């Protein structure tokens with residue numbers, strides 16, 4: 001496994017608590033080799049890196065093959081029902097493995113663990129421990145407690161937990177994910193996140209500046225700032241705009257991205273930072289969710305369709321060549337054909353570079369599940385989804401086509417998956433670009449003349 005071993009000052013992993021001693025008694029008897037399987041979003045990828053940091057610091061070895069492990073951790077997602085079903089199916093498979101490998105320890109971590117709580121143990125009694133997103137410091141203790149017999153449960157949400165003192169272990173590459181904020185205070189009615197990740201908290205800016213300096217030393221060229229509503233970042237002294245300006249000052253970092261912002265927190269400070277800091281990419285993922293103000297209100301999205309439209313216009317006026325992507329949900333509770341057409345028309349008007357589009361699926365534990373009727377039929381949800389996908393495919397294709405003949409700047413990430421003679425990387429606007437290697441190297445910023453496109457990729461050659 002190609003890992004970046006961090007040089008961050010190592011602080012105690014455990015908060016002062018008489019019950020949380022970093023004991024490794026079992027590990028002294030058997031070398032513990034841990035395999036982490038990650039599901040869901042980039043926050044989870046970042047959390048898995050954090051877990052690797054905690055475990056490595058406690059003497060565990062991380063492995064990248066399930067076959068080599070005697071501890072398997074599933075870092076799970078709860079955002080959609082099928083994400084949980086996938087993990088439950090995976091657990092059945094791992095149960096078979098556990099029967100053959102008597103020392104195998106099996107832990108379920110992350111959002112689904114927090115969402116299902118003891119129901120997870122009811123569904124899969126062979127699971128050894130269940131840890132929510134604020135309980136990862138307990139990982140060594142959870143693994144060691146397996147000898148006791150009862151499943152270990154770490155499910156307390158903790159507003160004070162930001163893991164700021166822990167050095168994550170990252171897989172080598174040129175792009176690093178950096179969590180700057182945890183939790184969410186927004187309470188959108190369709191979303192489970194506030195219930196499984198708790199209240200919002202931000203890591204102090206100075207620690208993040210130091211983190212980015214360390215990432216540069218480790219060879220990373222690009223950093224992606226992560227948060228559930230990343231632009232509501234506030235450490236008590238600095239807002240998100242301040243953070244972007246501060247991180248731009250770090251020598252050696254070439255690009256700064258962030259995901260996912262909330263439209264209501266897209267302040268003038270943020271727009272100004274994007275417009276004036278060269279290292280901050282001209283790209284924003286700005287979730288729309290619905291183009292109907294009535295539906296947005298039912299979703300508790302805290303903005304209207306008109307305010308969203310004005311925000312996009314303001315950003316485009318101030319930030320030339322801004323690329324925008326979005327998330328859209330169709331078939332939310334009470335969504336009429338008129339509401340849907342408002343979404344369709346707003347998407348057609350804004351012309352996103354790309355979009356993640358979903359049918360609404362009610363999640364147990366959310367406000368919508370408790371208080372609203374999931375009254376749009378599956379067939380109707382499917383039809384609406386198909387229509388916006390067709391619209392977006394054609395817009396994405398046209399947007400890419402317009403780049404033919406243009407020169408884009410690409411950060412070289414590695415070999416193209418389809419052709420070892422080519423490199424691939426992303427433009428400033430986060431478009432995947434493929435080109436012959438010429439004399440370039442991974443980590444270089446190169447100028448590529450676009451010669452052709454597919455719906456999702458630019459194809460070209462390096463130019464001066």
Ligand code: SF4
Nearest residue numbers: 184186187188191193
């Ligand atoms: S802003 Fe809304 S959708 Fe995003 S994580 Fe928070 S509650 Fe969920």
